[in-house]
Amino acid sequence: AQSVTQLDSHVSVSEGTPVLLRCNYSSSYSPSLFWYVQHPNKGLQLLLKYTSAATLVKGINGFEAEFKKSETSFHLTKPSAHMSDAAEYFCVVSDQGAQKLVFGQGTRLTINP
Amino acid sequence: NAGVTQTPKFRVLKTGQSMTLLCAQDMNHEYMYWYRQDPGMGLRLIHYSVGEGTTAKGEVPDGYNVSRLKKQNFLLGLESAAPSQTSVYFCASSLDSAKRPQHFGDGTRLSIL
Numbered sequence: 001a002q003s004v005t006q007l008d009s010h011v012s013v014s015e016g017t018p019v020l021l022r023c024n025y026s027s028s029y030s031p032s033l034f035w036y037v038q039h040p041n042k043g044l045q046l047l048l049k050y051t052s053a054a055t056l057v058k059g060i061n062g063f064e065a066e067f068k069k070s071e072t073s074f075h076l077t078k079p080s081a082h083m084s085d086a087a088e089y090f091c092v093v094s095d096q097g098a099q100k101l102v103f104g105q106g107t108r109l110t111i112n113p
Numbered sequence: 114n115a116g117v118t119q120t121p122k123f124r125v126l127k128t129g130q131s132m133t134l135l136c137a138q139d140m141n142h143e144y145m146y147w148y149r150q151d152p153g154m155g156l157r158l159i160h161y162s163v164g165e166g167t168t169a170k171g172e173v174p175d176g177y178n179v180s181r182l183k184k185q186n187f188l189l190g191l192e193s194a195a196p197s198q199t200s201v202y203f204c205a206s207s208l209d210s211a212k213r214p215q216h217f218g219d220g221t222r223l224s225i226l
Contacts, residue, residue, distance in 0.1 A: 009153070032212040043117070043203055043217030044156075051212060090155060094211040099144070099163055100171065101211050103155040 002027045004093050006104035014112045019078040021107045023091030026072065032094040033074045034101070035065055039087045047089075050074065061085070086111045115139050119204050119218035126194045126225050134189040134221050136204030144207045145187040146171075146215065147179060149200040156203065162187055194225045 007022040025033060032051045036044040048059025055067045061084075065076045074091060091104040120135045136145065143164050148156040148171075158171030162181040176198060178190045187206075191198060201222050205215040 034214070041220075043219045045217070046214045049214060098210045098212050099169075100158055100161060101215065103157075105153060105155040
C-alpha cells in the first residue's frame, strides 16, 4: 500500500533563507505526488503536482519540488523564505486506483523575522 | 467563483445529537471527498464519491454516513455524535480522478460536548 512520510513535523527558518521540507513516499506503482499548503483556519491549496512529465516541478509562490525515484523522495524547496510562507504543508500521494489521496502528517513551517 | 462551499462553518453539539454537514461544488466535478483533520494526524479520509449516486468508505468511516443524490452536493451525517468526532471537517472535489488536483472548502469546526 502507498504511504507518505514527512520527515519533519516542524521547520523553522529565517526570512530570506532557503526552505527545505522533506517527504518520502512508498509506492509499488508510478504515483502522482502533490504538495498542498494550509494557512490558519483555511482549507488546503495546491502548491504543485508531479504526474511523470518532468522530475523538477515548479509551483506557485516560488516553490518547487524534485521527484527522485531512486530515493523515493519528493522534497519541497524555496530559495528565499517570506513571512507569508508560514503555514502547514502536506505531501500527498494518489492511490493506485487513482480514486483517493494519502496524506502525510504535515510539516509546520515557521518563518522568523 | 464559489468553488467548494461547506455549511455550517462552526457547530457545537451534545453527545448523542445528530447533524448533517453540507458540501456544495459548482465546478461540475465527478469526485467528492470528506476528510477530518486532527492535530498531528494530517487529513484522514472518511468517505468519498466518484459520481452521482455512488459512495465508498475511506480510512475512518465508522460513525458517519454520506449521500450524493445530486452531483454538486455531498452530505456527511453524524447519526449519534460522540466526543471523539470533535474535529475539523473538510470537503474536497476533483474533476474525474485522484490524479487531478483536489479543491478544498474552508472547513467545518465541530465540537461534541
